Amino acid sequence: MQQLLDTAEKIRTMEIRGAGRIAEAASAALRDYVLDLKVTNIKDFNKKVDEAANILIQTRPTAVSLPNAVQITKRHTSEDVAGAREDILHNADVFLKQAGEALERMGKIGAKRIHDGDVIMTHCNSHAALSVISTAFKQGKDISVIATESRPRRQGFITIRELNDYGIPTTLIVDSAVRYCMKEVDTVIVGADAITVNGALVNKVGTSQLAHAAHEARKNVLSVAETFKFSPNTILGDMIDIEERAADEVIDQEILAELPNVKVKNPAFDITPAEYIDMIITEVGAFPPQMAYTIIKEHLGWELSHMG
Structure with missing residues (x-):
């Protein structure tokens, strides 16, 4: 959680700035948080992910790239923690790859x-x-x-x-x-x-x-x-x-x-x-x-x- 809190603070204080860079940082932070999240119950997992997502979203209220990136990253339909974790990690990797390619296009x-x-x-x-x-x-x-x-x-x-x-x-x-x-x-x-x-x-x-x-x-x-x-x-x-x-x-x-x-x-x-x-x-x-x-x-x- 500390790494995610550090990223949130950097976004809030504009150490990380720019709508695209904010979105990428938030997606990566949520991915890393989920990777280390040690819960076995899917309800607890979803609650923790939602809490982490809200921390990131509340840092900058105007740039919609931030909540959009977080929502895209955390979206899953799995009924178990392993599947949900895999979905979120995949979402983040795809989002970050596409964000990088978007600049060139x-x-x-x-x-x-x-x-x-x-x-x-x-x-x-x-x-x-x-x-x-x-x-x-x-x-x-x-x-x-x-x-x-x-x-x-x-x-x-x-x-x-x-x-x-x-x-x-x-x-x-x-x-x-x-x-x-x-x-x-x-x-x-x-x-x-x-x-x-x-x-x-x-x-x-x-x-x-x-x-x-x-x-x-x-x-x-x-x-x-x-x-x-x-x-x-x-x-x-x-x-x-x-x-x-x-x-x-x-x-x-x-x-x-x-x-x-x-x-x-x-x-x-x-x-x-x-x-x-x-x-x-x-x-x-x-x-x-x-x-x-x-x-x-x-x-x-x-x-x-x-x-x-």
């Missing part, structure tokens, strides 16, 4: 949308988005990138380092310069923490204003997302919780203590309407956001009639 699919000479703007740090950008660059396309700082955690600093290591010409901008710099951009490419049934995009805070500026300037906006980032629960009308993070990510507590009339609001994500998104790139193809329900139904296998 999304890169190849998304790179077709990038043209020689394009300037690409990206936000935060998304392995999915970077897969598309780096694949296009490896194909010999002459591209450059404008990357935002992505405050307050400045995940953009991770992005520019990775782009630099690829050899891709990159410009770092402050978040508030997005609209000013949009005139130089051909395509906006971002990742996703969740996609709702109506095709709305939940991603790092600031994504919606970037997409709005792109829409205003008639620039294409692509979101790159594995199918496990689509949210089945939104079919039933559930809202995705927007995580509020600690004030000390924004301002030192000592300074805030001197300002009794000031409070800090620090949402980690925002919601971009589907009409601002031109295409969602997944490992199974490129789709308009209006096809989100089809993705949920056919690739997650969770239909409205099967949800309670």
Whole structure:
């Protein structure tokens, strides 16, 4: 259990960050926990697995990749512990293999949308988005990138380092310069923490204003997302919780203590309407956001009639 708790803490504190990486870490943690779980009764086994799953799921409320990965991993129909354990270990191995392959497939699919000479703007740090950008660059396309700082955690600093290591010409901008710099951009490419049934995009805070500026300037906006980032629960009308993070990510507590009339609001994500998104790139193809329900139904296998 300690190893699983350690992984949960790393997810909660953003030592492990990014929706895809969170999903993979959670699946692997649950697999390792089940491997060492020493119970003989199937009811006790299921109870322990559910408890472990809930610990992982509660670490980050917004990224649906996390509960989706956990649900996919823990799913089994066995009536005995040995069979259940084998099913879960198999589920995890398949999920992790497919997650790794998804990045490569999304890169190849998304790179077709990038043209020689394009300037690409990206936000935060998304392995999915970077897969598309780096694949296009490896194909010999002459591209450059404008990357935002992505405050307050400045995940953009991770992005520019990775782009630099690829050899891709990159410009770092402050978040508030997005609209000013949009005139130089051909395509906006971002990742996703969740996609709702109506095709709305939940991603790092600031994504919606970037997409709005792109829409205003008639620039294409692509979101790159594995199918496990689509949210089945939104079919039933559930809202995705927007995580509020600690004030000390924004301002030192000592300074805030001197300002009794000031409070800090620090949402980690925002919601971009589907009409601002031109295409969602997944490992199974490129789709308009209006096809989100089809993705949920056919690739997650969770239909409205099967949800309670």
